[in-house]
Amino acid sequence: MLVNRQGKLTAVDQKYPIPLTSSNIRAACAQCSLRELCLAVGLDNEDLHKLDDFVIRRKIKRGQQIFRAGDPFEALYAIRIGFFKTDILTEEGLEQVTGFHMAGEIIGMDGISNDYHVCNATALEDSEICIMPYDQLEELSRHIKSLQQQFHKFMSREIVRDQSLMILLGSMRAEERIAAFLLNLSQRMRVRGYSASEFHLRMTREEIGSYLGLKLETVSRAFSKFHDEGLIGVQQKYIRILNAEGLKALLNHAPS
Amino acid sequence: MLVNRQGKLTAVDQKYPIPLTSSNIRAACAQCSLRELCLAVGLDNEDLHKLDDFVIRRKIKRGQQIFRAGDPFEALYAIRIGFFKTDILTEEGLEQVTGFHMAGEIIGMDGISNDYHVCNATALEDSEICIMPYDQLEELSRHIKSLQQQFHKFMSREIVRDQSLMILLGSMRAEERIAAFLLNLSQRMRVRGYSASEFHLRMTREEIGSYLGLKLETVSRAFSKFHDEGLIGVQQKYIRILNAEGLKALLNHAPS
DNA sequence: CCTGCCTATTGACCAACATCAACGTAATTG
DNA sequence: CAATTACGTTGATGTTGGTCAATAGGCAGG
Numbered sequence: 001m002l003v004n005r006q007g008k009l010t011a012v013d014q015k016y017p018i019p020l021t022s023s024n025i026r027a028a029c030a031q032c033s034l035r036e037l038c039l040a041v042g043l044d045n046e047d048l049h050k051l052d053d054f055v056i057r058r059k060i061k062r063g064q065q066i067f068r069a070g071d072p073f074e075a076l077y078a079i080r081i082g083f084f085k086t087d088i089l090t091e092e093g094l095e096q097v098t099g100f101h102m103a104g105e106i107i108g109m110d111g112i113s114n115d116y117h118v119c120n121a122t123a124l125e126d127s128e129i130c131i132m133p134y135d136q137l138e139e140l141s142r143h144i145k146s147l148q149q150q151f152h153k154f155m156s157r158e159i160v161r162d163q164s165l166m167i168l169l170g171s172m173r174a175e176e177r178i179a180a181f182l183l184n185l186s187q188r189m190r191v192r193g194y195s196a197s198e199f200h201l202r203m204t205r206e207e208i209g210s211y212l213g214l215k216l217e218t219v220s221r222a223f224s225k226f227h228d229e230g231l232i233g234v235q236q237k238y239i240r241i242l243n244a245e246g247l248k249a250l251l252n253h254a255p256s
Numbered sequence: 257m258l259v260n261r262q263g264k265l266t267a268v269d270q271k272y273p274i275p276l277t278s279s280n281i282r283a284a285c286a287q288c289s290l291r292e293l294c295l296a297v298g299l300d301n302e303d304l305h306k307l308d309d310f311v312i313r314r315k316i317k318r319g320q321q322i323f324r325a326g327d328p329f330e331a332l333y334a335i336r337i338g339f340f341k342t343d344i345l346t347e348e349g350l351e352q353v354t355g356f357h358m359a360g361e362i363i364g365m366d367g368i369s370n371d372y373h374v375c376n377a378t379a380l381e382d383s384e385i386c387i388m389p390y391d392q393l394e395e396l397s398r399h400i401k402s403l404q405q406q407f408h409k410f411m412s413r414e415i416v417r418d419q420s421l422m423i424l425l426g427s428m429r430a431e432e433r434i435a436a437f438l439l440n441l442s443q444r445m446r447v448r449g450y451s452a453s454e455f456h457l458r459m460t461r462e463e464i465g466s467y468l469g470l471k472l473e474t475v476s477r478a479f480s481k482f483h484d485e486g487l488i489g490v491q492q493k494y495i496r497i498l499n500a501e502g503l504k505a506l507l508n509h510a511p512s
Numbered sequence: 513c514c515t516g517c518c519t520a521t522t523g524a525c526c527a528a529c530a531t532c533a534a535c536g537t538a539a540t541t542g
Numbered sequence: 543c544a545a546t547t548a549c550g551t552t553g554a555t556g557t558t559g560g561t562c563a564a565t566a567g568g569c570a571g572g
Contacts, residue, residue, distance in 0.1 A: 112412035156368035213426035
């Protein structure tokens with residue numbers, strides 16, 4: 001087995017790069033439950049089938065990577081099922097997590113600007129993705145106006161998302177960051193029809209810290225503090241939001 | 257006069273929103289010296305003229321805003337001459353600068369995702385922009401493949417740029433951030449044919465600090481320290497890079 | 513030229529978070 | 543089952559950068 005239960009690589013990752021010849025299934029956007037979250041929003045059935053013509057569905061195991069920094073850019077990836085992180089190895093060899101990604105989100109757009117990827121994308125649980133070869137997506141979006149518009153909105157949304165994180169990193173204190181992080185996760189779970197008040201974290205404290213510009217100890221301490229204050233329940237990676245209003249209140253009166 | 261020399265608003269800004277009926281000139285992309293930096297990269301003359309048909313050139317005074325958070329999204333703006341900042345007012349009423357923008361760069365892409373802008377764009381010196389109404393740009397990019405590709409690259413570049421800033425904010429210490437900031441500015445000046453070793457900062461220490469997640473005093477102290485170490489020359493907003501290698505060296509051995 | 517405002521610099525002090533370290537726990541492996 | 547490994551929690555201590563405050567310089571406007 002390539003990964004242990006924590007998703008850590010325990011051997012050379014022989015499944016990378018993802019083999020394009022095995023376990024590939026033609027996508028079926030028209031039947032997909034994520035149609036309204038994904039790029040396909042607003043497309044009619046005929047157009048959906050044009051997407052199906054070149055979109056490939058793939059299973060990805062926990063710990064497996066879809067692409068790595070430096071890889072040539074070939075496709076965008078829509079998450080159908082599962083949970084991913086994207087991260088960058090800094091010059092000093094430190095990992096910095098740049099995002100956590102859930103069903104309906106699209107990753108890989110960083111690669112468009114220079115024809116290679118600048119980050120790694122790793123599954124944090126067993127997942128399923130739709131591979132959208134970029135040349136064909138670009139071609140099709142020249143012919144389907146609503147696809148073009150939807151695609152642009154996805155890119156713009158990524159810009160806006162990154163800017164929110166910049167604000168978080170630039171102006172919030174540790175506990176505010178963590179409250180914001182939990183509320184954001186909760187919100188995204190709700191949109192996808194999962195419980196917004198209890199969920200399993202798929203990432204470690206260290207990955208959360210890396211994402212939020214904090215050390216893992218600081219993350220752990222904040223979780224414990226929120227727990228003691230009755231704001232959340234914490235048992236390892238299992239989180240319950242007990243007082244969402246209380247968490248939101250932490251965001252508003254920032255002394256800094 | 258609406259703004260004093262520092263660009264601070266000294267009266268209600270009556271020039272906002274920018275009047276579309278005065279001082280508008282048809283753009284002339286084919287003659288533009290920024291053709292190779294801007295969206296027009298790779299377009300032939302015929303296509304350039306199609307762009308000219310709807311792109312409007314405008315002068316913008318220091319302190320004037322192109323758009324504000326909450327404004328309906330209508331156009332993208334290419335900077336022809338000058339220098340801009342984009343910023344967001346946080347819930348607590350604090351300004352957070354999200355970017356500094358120079359000639360050849362495009363601002364406003366944050367507005368695509370929700371049909372309104374999420375940030376403000378303010379000229380930090382007298383400037384000139386090309387207004388590109390978005391509907392028409394989208395339409396034209398369906399017909400000109402290289403325009404479409406170029407546009408996508410610009411959006412992706414913005415994503416990559418934001419992610420670099422996330423890494424800076426999430427993992428660098430104060431002096432590293434400021435060294436990185438100066439080197440980045442220097443590099444962008446070089447690309448535009450200006451001196452990379454001496455330039456005027458168009459923004460205040462407070463704006464730099466806001467951008468880098470630091471307080472203005474910290475920015476000032478770092479400038480003084482670099483000055484004492486002979487890395488840079490500082491006289492108010494006039495900066496000389498005396499030892500670029502020394503600045504780069506600060507980035508590499510990060511103890512954190 | 514003086515006045516006032518904005519900006520920048522510098523020092524003294526302090527708090528938030530990082531660092532270092534020890535220990536506990538869950539899950540996997542042999 | 544024991545051993546191992548990753549992950550998480552908590553405490554003690556230290557450093558970075560924030561906070562508060564005083565001072566000075568540049569520029570606008572009367």
